[in-house]
Amino acid sequence: MIRAGIIGSTGYAGAEIARLLTGHKDVEIKWLVSRSYAGQPYEDIFRNLFELIEKDCGDISIREMSRDVDVIFTATPQGYLQGELTGDILDQCRIIDMSADYRIKDVSVYEKWYGIEHHSPELLNEAVYGLTEINREKIRDARLLANPGCFTTCSILTAYPLMKEHLIEKDSIIINALSGVSGAGRGAKVANLFCEVNETAKAYGVTNHRHTPEIEEQLGYAYGSSVTLQFTPHLIPMHRGILATETARLAGNASYEDIKLIFDKYYSNEKFIRVLKKDVCPETRFVEGSNYVDIGFKTDERTGNIIMMGALDNLEKGAASQAVQNFNVMFGFPEEEGIDMIPMVP
Amino acid sequence: MIRAGIIGSTGYAGAEIARLLTGHKDVEIKWLVSRSYAGQPYEDIFRNLFELIEKDCGDISIREMSRDVDVIFTATPQGYLQGELTGDILDQCRIIDMSADYRIKDVSVYEKWYGIEHHSPELLNEAVYGLTEINREKIRDARLLANPGCFTTCSILTAYPLMKEHLIEKDSIIINALSGVSGAGRGAKVANLFCEVNETAKAYGVTNHRHTPEIEEQLGYAYGSSVTLQFTPHLIPMHRGILATETARLAGNASYEDIKLIFDKYYSNEKFIRVLKKDVCPETRFVEGSNYVDIGFKTDERTGNIIMMGALDNLEKGAASQAVQNFNVMFGFPEEEGIDMIPMVP
């Protein structure tokens, strides 16, 4: 049994990790850290887990915890982990970080977009970016796993094959993405009240959303040179789901079949990435509650553009289930263990 | 491997059975019957199952199918099965029926509340009412299983222990229940359009909802004599969930502890029935997507009433997962096989 701890266990992503690990046959949850709920039974906060998790929320430092567990999941605010983490801790246990602290290799980019200083830049180099399907080999041996963001996982996987194969013009990508409200977290903010976000839609973070450089960096690796793109996220009234609609200029005269072949080349052996049938647009409901990413695309002869669309569940493939997928790779378990949920409709 | 067929596989309950059986390690789905979608790939209709069910919808008579499978799940409109079923078919395979056709023992009650003639009343006697926790022993050998309704499962289980032990006045129960929209089915009706049911609430079937006699019959068995009660269902804007609020007059001076003991007597060994902590009211979100029923209660000294509350997922414990639970009992599998999903929040 792998002993696991979760820091930030009472946010939505942390709680989803707790739920998934509860159903994982090779994991024992040792610590559920939450400063605000310390001492309270976890099942009193997330009553879906009533009688399933009989443990109180704890409060313990990451250093202490690292001696008691094999892996720590950090579902913590930006800046927390990079302020606490040291090589010593990584000598004790492996870490899967849900924050952005170790996702961006260039510390100046991180500091500019996040507006905070990075306190452990020396660890950036060893951190592995946890897009499982892209970096599987490196993930096996990672001590420090930077789990990707929800918008980024969706945006990158949707464009990856065509960028890798130079089928689209490098700097022409315009991403309009939609997010469910759970992406905004479980903090007590007026802006996320039911009566403030239900029955409405808005763009936010226009021109400056922090997932932009993360998407650009990874698609740049795919393309082979640096990429600039426009990323505009929107908040819409649903619990879960990311839908990324990516419009880009086709680089040549690729037909539907040409493009489909490319997608299949990269994804046909990937259980969790499903390239949909011709003319089918992904819908977030068909991946909700699962680790799947559904991808569709359509070319437009009139405009010379391709519209690529990807859908995933922001709390699963966009956070918790991808974290467990990476955990499985890191610890040598079958990749789907504990995360082969079939999406539930309706 | 048990070979299974589903008739009515493209309604919400039928599709949920298909999804659950896909994840059940001892079942092979042989037939997905749907008259309206015959010949179409099932994965095109329920795209959550894309690449997971690679079978077309079929159209075959129940008689023919009975020779090809071990069990048939009928998720069909009221009246269908009782018009088709014969003892011969039951000699071939076992049937788990989601409709009301064999739930009510008194054929005249059925015909009055449903307004249709019953064509196989001779089979009523052998049909077993599939409230698993109450009728487990009888279910083992059932050839014809009448799977309970969603409102009824919730209403009965919530009141059962106190009725059985005569702690509440027999005819004093007033049930106000809330249902998510999936209970209204997948038919193309204006009344169930998003813009007709979202952001609103209404009572319906007031004084004449068809689940009334089913609840009365079963609670009558529990009490030991016939029961009359008021059942008023409401439709509210959510996908899944039944919440039954049952107000009844306490028969004596039972304290909280007395009542809790009674609930525990019946349910403490039941994995799928959770009696909540003192003063905790159940919420449908905490059972969504699972086979759990959550029950809470509160007594009111001021009025002499008890308010009992039960919550379940109408498509799971109220339909599909209870059907699979009964299937497991009937075929000797562990009761939770394929249905031990942990409710997902949010």
Place this chain on the structure above:
Amino acid sequence: MIRAGIIGSTGYAGAEIARLLTGHKDVEIKWLVSRSYAGQPYEDIFRNLFELIEKDCGDISIREMSRDVDVIFTATPQGYLQGELTGDILDQCRIIDMSADYRIKDVSVYEKWYGIEHHSPELLNEAVYGLTEINREKIRDARLLANPGCFTTCSILTAYPLMKEHLIEKDSIIINALSGVSGAGRGAKVANLFCEVNETAKAYGVTNHRHTPEIEEQLGYAYGSSVTLQFTPHLIPMHRGILATETARLAGNASYEDIKLIFDKYYSNEKFIRVLKKDVCPETRFVEGSNYVDIGFKTDERTGNIIMMGALDNLEKGAASQAVQNFNVMFGFPEEEGIDMIPMVP
């Protein structure tokens, strides 16, 4: 022009009053008081009013404000007004209070259910309970108007005629009510986040909701002696709306027509109370955004009960538009001025 001030103008009820008064041709809004937003343009907070209200939130004592306006609307937490109000202030201006501070005549009942001390019990006697259709005459001259609660307005008006005429057994009423989320206010609480209340339903305040004594007191006046009833509210995922389902024992053998006549006797001349056609159940969507209350009922020969159902918009007839209706009566304007919105569907 009547000069008006609103204290608590950035909660949902306060903001709705501001919106309604903006469209009222005889009112000038002088003060929009909000401690938390003081100094900020009101249109920045409620951007529906962009370019329509060009005034900043202010912070001023009720005493000072009373010298500057003709009427003050207080949309403030329980306890605020009774701690501040004096006869002197009422000599300066009239007050329409949205809180419960002056609704309950018996100060001991108030203190027991609200758990706070009342600091101006001497004003309770002169306060007029603002159910416009019931107390219209007294309202004309009121200096201190206690605007009723949302559950209470709905529950009382639905049962009033039959209680007044003794057609139902006095202590047999069981009210199950549903509320939209705006009733929970605009405070930054985890419990009211979109991801905590969407796609779920729960009962709350079971046996001890504070609207209970208010309903009992008013229905007691109607009946002519004190009344005890069971009130169980539920929270459901919609913005606005109260639906009260009231089950009671019929006192005699009244037919549908008898009962309809009684409802018509009290309400057929009331513009804002609509008694629906036979067998029609009210739906909150058909009153949303308006001052209407829709009422339907059905008798059950099987049980001897009547089920009465009322629907209103909790922020309108349940708060703001009834406050303006009372304002109109108090200041001699046509009763529907500024509040004759037609409900909007969908």
Place this chain on the structure above:
Amino acid sequence: MIRAGIIGSTGYAGAEIARLLTGHKDVEIKWLVSRSYAGQPYEDIFRNLFELIEKDCGDISIREMSRDVDVIFTATPQGYLQGELTGDILDQCRIIDMSADYRIKDVSVYEKWYGIEHHSPELLNEAVYGLTEINREKIRDARLLANPGCFTTCSILTAYPLMKEHLIEKDSIIINALSGVSGAGRGAKVANLFCEVNETAKAYGVTNHRHTPEIEEQLGYAYGSSVTLQFTPHLIPMHRGILATETARLAGNASYEDIKLIFDKYYSNEKFIRVLKKDVCPETRFVEGSNYVDIGFKTDERTGNIIMMGALDNLEKGAASQAVQNFNVMFGFPEEEGIDMIPMVP
């Protein structure tokens, strides 16, 4: 009093016109045509109008009706009006058409995108495109008013000033738009059931949505030469609202202030178009139920793009209230008569 008839009065747009005209002091509704509901009281279908519209649905030909009324609103499927309309009918009464039949001047474009033959192309020339703020003068004398689509009104008004002034590159516009479900109409289709569209998002009509040529034509007029653009609509779970996010390449080095001046030049005198403050993104909730369009924008130095965002209510400014606005212009009433609703939040 202007006598009005509505054909297609039981769809969402038709019903909204009926509601608005009920509150319009200079209009008498003479006919509410609905084939499917003919003979039924209108208030039984739209119970928000109970006791407010006491008229049955009728079934009468447009030709006959034209002799009985001054204006006909047609909220009918594409193809209906162009198959029925003649110059004779227009001699009798004026027509405001909610369909696309007379919006596109080039009949071959209409026939290609709509896939149907046009039977009255001779009337195309006299039809006036009813974007009130752009074509106000022509509208005054129109006999045949082609009321714009919901996506188109939003998309055009958001980009109009910058296109008119050549501040953005003509063919660089990429529109991603979100729509509430009421835009899909009130037909009984599985695809629009609550359980099919709630809690999910999808793109649809990708590369071939019929509003594309309408937007291109009108923005082409603004720019002075033909325009090609990419339009990708999405369906999201809310009743009402269009949010158009338009990304375009800036043609020069315009600063925020330069661009703001241009927007103000066109819109500062328009009551119903509100250009928001710097960095404020429009939200559909802040225009819901009103005739307003809210517009915001942001430039991105990093990419050289501008992101323009517009929000309106698809059933109001995107359909019914703009129809009434045009009606007011055509018949000489104040432009805001009957449509000066203040958006309601929440």
